[in-house]
Amino acid sequence: MATLEIKDLHVSVRTDDAAKEILRGVNLTVNSGETHAIMGPNGSGKSTLAYAIAGHPKYEVTSGSVLLDGEELLELEVDERARAGLFLAMQYPVEVPGVSMSNFLRTAATAARGEAPQVRHWVKEVKQAMADLDIDPSFAERSVNENFSGGEKKRHEILQLDLLKPKFAVLDETDSGLDVDALRVVSEGVNRYTANKDKGVLLITHYTRILKHITPDFVHVFAGGRVVESGGAELATQLEEEGYVRFTGAKESAAV
Amino acid sequence: MIPQSSRGERFTSYEVDAFEVPGGREEDWRFTPLKRLRGLHDGSATATGSFAVAVDSGVEGVTVETVGREDERLGAAGVPADRVAAQAWSSFTEATVVTVAADTRPEGPVHVTVTGPGQGTTAYGHVQVRAERFADAVVVLDYRGAGTVADNVEFVVGESARLSVVTVHDWDDDAVHVGAQHSAVGRDATLRHLSVTLGGDLVRVSSTVNYRERGGDAELLGLYFADAGQHLEHRLLVDHSVPNCRSNVLYKGALQGEGAHTVWIGDVLIQAAAEGTETFELNRNLILTDGARADSVPNLEIETGEIEGAGHASATGRFDDEQLFYLQARGIPEDVARRLVVRGFFGEILQKITVPEVRERLEAAIDAELAAVGA
Ligand SMILES: Nc1ncnc2c1ncn2[C@@H]1O[C@H](COP(=O)(O)OP(=O)(O)O)[C@@H](O)[C@H]1O
Ligand SMILES: [Mg+2]
Numbered sequence: 159m160a161t162l163e164i165k166d167l168h169v170s171v172r173t174d175d176a177a178k179e180i181l182r183g184v185n186l187t188v189n190s191g192e193t194h195a196i197m198g199p200n201g202s203g204k205s206t207l208a209y210a211i212a213g214h215p216k217y218e219v220t221s222g223s224v225l226l227d228g229e230e231l232l233e234l235e236v237d238e239r240a241r242a243g244l245f246l247a248m249q250y251p252v253e254v255p256g257v258s259m260s261n262f263l264r265t266a267a268t269a270a271r272g273e274a275p276q277v278r279h280w281v282k283e284v285k286q287a288m289a290d291l292d293i294d295p296s297f298a299e300r301s302v303n304e305n306f307s308g309g310e311k312k313r314h315e316i317l318q319l320d321l322l323k324p325k326f327a328v329l330d331e332t333d334s335g336l337d338v339d340a341l342r343v344v345s346e347g348v349n350r351y352t353a354n355k356d357k358g359v360l361l362i363t364h365y366t367r368i369l370k371h372i373t374p375d376f377v378h379v380f381a382g383g384r385v386v387e388s389g390g391a392e393l394a395t396q397l398e399e400e401g402y403v404r405f406t407g408a409k410e411s412a413a414v
Numbered sequence: 415m416i417p418q419s420s421r422g423e424r425f426t427s428y429e430v431d432a433f434e435v436p437g438g439r440e441e442d443w444r445f446t447p448l449k450r451l452r453g454l455h456d457g458s459a460t461a462t463g464s465f466a467v468a469v470d471s472g473v474e475g476v477t478v479e480t481v482g483r484e485d486e487r488l489g490a491a492g493v494p495a496d497r498v499a500a501q502a503w504s505s506f507t508e509a510t511v512v513t514v515a516a517d518t519r520p521e522g523p524v525h526v527t528v529t530g531p532g533q534g535t536t537a538y539g540h541v542q543v544r545a546e547r548f549a550d551a552v553v554v555l556d557y558r559g560a561g562t563v564a565d566n567v568e569f570v571v572g573e574s575a576r577l578s579v580v581t582v583h584d585w586d587d588d589a590v591h592v593g594a595q596h597s598a599v600g601r602d603a604t605l606r607h608l609s610v611t612l613g614g615d616l617v618r619v620s621s622t623v624n625y626r627e628r629g630g631d632a633e634l635l636g637l638y639f640a641d642a643g644q645h646l647e648h649r650l651l652v653d654h655s656v657p658n659c660r661s662n663v664l665y666k667g668a669l670q671g672e673g674a675h676t677v678w679i680g681d682v683l684i685q686a687a688a689e690g691t692e693t694f695e696l697n698r699n700l701i702l703t704d705g706a707r708a709d710s711v712p713n714l715e716i717e718t719g720e721i722e723g724a725g726h727a728s729a730t731g732r733f734d735d736e737q738l739f740y741l742q743a744r745g746i747p748e749d750v751a752r753r754l755v756v757r758g759f760f761g762e763i764l765q766k767i768t769v770p771e772v773r774e775r776l777e778a779a780i781d782a783e784l785a786a787v788g789a
Contacts, residue, residue, distance in 0.1 A: 212739075213742075214739055215735065235748070236743055237742040237747050237748060239743075240745035245743075246743050248743075252734075252736045252739070254737045254740065254755065255759070256755075256759050256761040257758035261754070262754070265746055265750060266741075266744035266745055266746055269744070269745035269746050270745045301758070
């Protein structure tokens with residue numbers, strides 16, 4: 159069993175003029191086999207949490223720690239964190255012109271597995287994974303995320319999740335911008351990933367609709383840069399009805 | 415509207431003294447650090463070494479000759495248009511003429527290797543490559559070694575011939591090379607030229623394409639990689655003077671390190687007579703580190719409205735750290751990620767290289783450039 163522990167995490171964002179504190183002491187523990195939903199209004203710092211864990215250079219950790227099976231992730235480079243078993247499905251995946259999806263996937267799999275996957279197995283594996291996510295095979299030869307629609311980008315994030323099989327996945331608003339069919343396909347992808355109960359998921363979302371497809375074991379309400387309330391799946395239902403008003407003082411819906 | 419100093423009417427001469435010694439403010443020279451030319455531009459660089467040319471021998475359909483200055487074929491593709499080219503013209507003692515016979519298609523590329531005269535010495539040279547009617551050949555012109563070099567290279571592409579040329583400037587770090595390339599594209603002929611510039615302290619290549627008759631097609635590709643302190647300059651003039659010809663220019667450069675400087679000048683002229691011209695030119699530069707500078711000046715002059723199409727574009731961007739983060743977040747180590755991005759940037763050009771040996775060599779060269787700074 160693996161554990162991802164976030165302890166008293168304080169993070170500032172580097173802007174042109176000054177550093178601005180966004181995360182104000184986040185505490186959260188995710189064990190393998192668990193799915194934790196993090197729900198919060200826009201601007202509450204959810205993406206900042208995701209990026210800080212992954213090691214984005216714009217976000218500066220001022221104190222706290224993030225441990226993966228006791229190892230301090232914050233001391234590792236971005237790629238080392240990924241190879242340690244951490245995956246971030248981004249809210250806005252980055253376009254990389256000139257690098258084909260197939261070359262990218264193969265290079266990432268080689269890094270994750272420590273050796274190049276055998277060509278024959280690999281081709282099959284990728285084909286199957288793409289079919290599972292309703293991705294047209296022609297995408298393999300396209301540049302990474304370049305001119306993909308929002309939904310296509312999200313599917314490809316889950317494709318990578320499926321192929322890289324990390325210990326922990328942070329999914330940052332993977333549901334946003336998806337139509338009903340795409341939401342189902344993507345959710346099924348996440349459920350396949352967690353099916354063996356040996357993976358941990360931090361499912362970041364603003365809305366409750368993805369929780370109809372992916373059942374969380376825990377729900378945390380995120381506001382003002384920290385977790386302000388934790389509970390079970392019933393907390394999501396409550397948020398769906400009441401919105402975030404209780405936590406922010408402002409009316410913001412959590413339902414779609 | 416015809417601009418006042420149209421490139422089509424530019425001055426050309428075989429005589430050195432017909433050109434003023436450049437002072438650095440001239441349009442032609444304003445980007446070039448003259449101090450680093452070691453006197454190539456002001457007559458003080460006398461020839462002290464040899465311009466050694468080696469050509470694969472025994473390739474069926476290919477004749478290699480060493481000829482004197484009086485050979486009447488020399489100059490067939492163009493006349494010097496700047497003082498250094500005129501200096502090279504009046505200073506070389508023998509020229510190499512490589513001829514691909516009419517209706518032949520040699521197996522594999524013909525290798526022409528030019529070796530510099532060595533550190534502290536200067537050499538002037540002349541090479542002419544001729545593809546006769548209906549010939550179809552690939553020529554690799556490889557520059558290597560050290561020293562100070564100025565030369566003229568001519569590509570004479572006969573009627574319906576296809577000539578693919580790859581020029582590789584893989585000089586030692588201290589070399590200075592000012593080259594003038596002159597191409598003459600015959601009726602229905604095709605010239606594919608790829609210019610690769612990697613090594614040398616200063617490399618300045620001026621390349622002019624002239625069309626002799628209708629139906630000519632020129633594809634001019636370039637790939638350059640400048641490191642700290644290197645000055646790599648590419649100047650192109652595609653002169654559409656006859657109807658129904660095509661040109662397509664695509665140059666891409668990467669720069670890294672303090673004082674890395676690249677210059678790309680792309681002049682395309684469509685003269686009044688050149689109806690039905692189709693042309694496009696593009697230059698892109700990728701700046702990998704601080705302290706590097708890319709100048710890019712595309713210029714399209716159109717003197718007739720009766721054209722098929724004409725366009726130009728230029729863009730210089732910095733290496734995108736978001737791309738690096740994305741790739742690293744998938745476990746890809748930083749050096750591998752940088753390589754992926756830079757290879758991807760050059761991919762458009764690498765894909766067009768049909769000679770596998772050349773493509774593999776370039777991929778390896780790009781990787782080596784990236785490895786050199788520990789990127
Ligand atoms: N790169 C950045 N530059 C400037 N401000 C940022 C940056 N990233 C986040 N912020 C600010 O931090 C706060 C939290 O943003 P974010 O983490 O994206 O929230 P969420 O994902 O919950 O919508 C916002 O006020 C946002 O404007
Ligand atoms: Mg967000």
